[in-house]
Amino acid sequence: MKDIQTAEEIHLVVDEFYKKLLADEKISYIFTDVVKIKLEEHLPILVTFWSQAILGTGGYVNNLTQIHLDINAKSYLSKELFEIWLDHFEAAINENFEGFNCERMKNQAHNLSTIMQIKIAQQDK
């Protein structure tokens, strides 16, 4: 298997990832009920985010942690939900690619998940 090297390949990963999230009723309600995402608008934002993070392209300007604090204010984002999210994310990568950029993507998702959970815990005090 090859490594992730283009925005098209990132698109394939986030597409597969969201299929898994939306098929898992333990987490899908966040994307369908709490925040009603429009996939055709949401997926390109994710591609921009991960292209910036992994390929060094620009264009992502939003405050990612604040966006997730806002979701948490509507419906608690538990440690279990973060674990489910990370499991599907890693599976979507591992089933399609392997290599250095894959490891960087999984590490960054893990680190951001930790940061978000710390901020959520601080907010809930």
Ligand code: HEM
């Ligand atoms: C419990 C785990 C998580 C859930 C349920 C979740 C849910 C969501 C939802 C519903 C949105 C859409 C927000 C909106 O459009 O208003 C979103 C956006 C996003 N999430 Fe998460 N998320 C989780 C964890 C993470 C983690 C760990 C990352 C790390 C990379 C991440 C990356 C993103 C990105 C890049 C966006 C796009 C933000 C934007 O519109 O600028 N998410 N998430």
